[in-house]
Amino acid sequence: MQLGPGAVFGELALLEKQPRAATVIAHGPLQVLSIDGDRFLALYEAQPEVREYMQTLKTIYPLVGGGFITQYLGTFLGLDCLTSITSLLDGTTAVSSLVIGRELFHMSVSVPDTEVLETIHFEDPIQAIERELVFSGMTIIEVTSHGHWPELGQVYQMILERTPLTMEQITLFRQQGTLQNKIMLPLYQDHEIVCNCMQLTRGDLRQCIEGGCHTTEALMDTTGAGTVCGSCRVLLHEMVGQVDWTPVYIADMRPIAEETRMFRLRPHRGALKPPKPGQHILIQAYIDGNWIQRPYTISSSSHETRYYDITVKREPYGLFSGWLFDGEWEGTLIRVSDPQGEFCVDMANATEPIVCLVGGIGMTPALAICRSLVPSDKTRPLHIDYSATTQDQFAYAGELQEMAAANDNIELTLRATSEEGRLSNSDVAQLTQQYPNAHYYICGPTQYQQAAESYLHGTDVEPDHIHIETFTPIGDRPTAPSRLYFYLGTALLLAFALQDVMQLKWPWFEALQTVESYKRWSGLLLALYIAGQFILPFLRWQGKLRAAGRHYHLHKLQGTFAPLVFYLHATSIGHAYLLVLSAVYFANFLLGLLNHVMVSKPKFTQRYQFSWIMGHVGLSLITVALMLYHIYIVFAYQ
Structure with missing residues (x-):
């Protein structure tokens, strides 16, 4: 190594409190500034610029794999910097400049003028970073970085060693400004749920991947994940190494209607994939230390690739919608999936009329269809029947009316149900006569959809x-069907407790339970019932995850009737060890009712789910042990 004007030596020995590892030899007359060790350490602690300069030296020294380095204080873009010139063993020269105090770095290596160069630029205004790589083939020959970049030392090493990049790394840099797929991955642990429909954890899916499921299709076919609602498919893509996320930021937000706003999502760099009208995206945001994910329909035109517009209604219990409305997204990591979903219109090769029956915030697919149709097809008929409770709840009413007035092929009906009544069978029948061979797109609240669908099935469509x-508005108040098991099970438990405490007995049934044959047959029924509840964990243990997913709801339904099955065998909880057996049995039943559905805050769901499973499995095993002991007592002392 050769030191030029402004360079230093001996600093690492002071910082690391170790003997110096190099000897400096002067090649001629020079002036040297000597700094006392204690004075140097005091400056190091007090001055951020000194610390940054010294940390830079510690980073660069280990990166040198060969060649000859000269370091000196220079300038870059008119700013003072530390310049390092490395003469590589193959005769090429690398020059790097680090502006002290500005987090501005530049490095280049000499190449023949005949080589074809490609430049990729990435910029993230929210994080205040800007990065640029220049390639020759697949090899980096120049880098410029403004802002913090943890990978910069690795990039430095790759340039010196001429390490070629992979296509995945180049794609990652274009999309995220990174060469390693670590920054934007969801922080799932093995016990956390990936597919809620099939109740499959990341650990379950990882075992299948290690067992040979190396594609999303194979993972779906083996486990059933992603085959119900499909919202977890992008996570499955990610687990098998397919990156489908694009980092975005919220570039614009404006109110559209009562408690409804438009949010415009722009990529940090490049263009977005064009959606089909009606498709949706998954949006992930890092909120309170957790990745929260929600699906939203794209309401912008299918011809627009500079941004995605989404329209969000604030839900009273919505974590994500509340986070958006409260403006807490400043500086938060946000990313979106590629457009997905089969609920979309083919704009290329179809001429049939389109009729959109939409209600509430479900109007967004109709808006996307209308925006996509206007600039490209002036002949294809489009009719939008849009229902909302009151006039001030119509989103984009002005824009829809303007497009309908300016285009003869577009008709619009705004139906304020508090004034005009709801969509009726006769309304739908009239539409089917007006638009024969039309395609009907229905989106809205559940009751609205069911009514519109039944009206259409009653015609010749x-x-x-x-x-x-x-x-389904995510974050709306939980409805009865999602907690049906809880309500039914609680009612049966209270009924059992009430009849036992108040001695509400049927004499004939009490007499029947004293008959030895009845006790044994009802006991066998109870034992088989308990054994049947182990089918679900057995299927999971066998790796039959798809079968386990199908059995999950049956497992919950069977568990709901635990008090009734117990009542058929005994109408009281007993004494001594029978009291312990009964207490464990009903405690496990009650814990089964209090599953993750009862947790209203998503950020606590995963943590609660893990503790709940451990407790539920533990009590189940204790129940089996006590049951076997009870069977032994019955037959040993008959």
């Missing part, structure tokens, strides 16, 4: 011309 998107 072909089933394959009816398209329905399930619309």
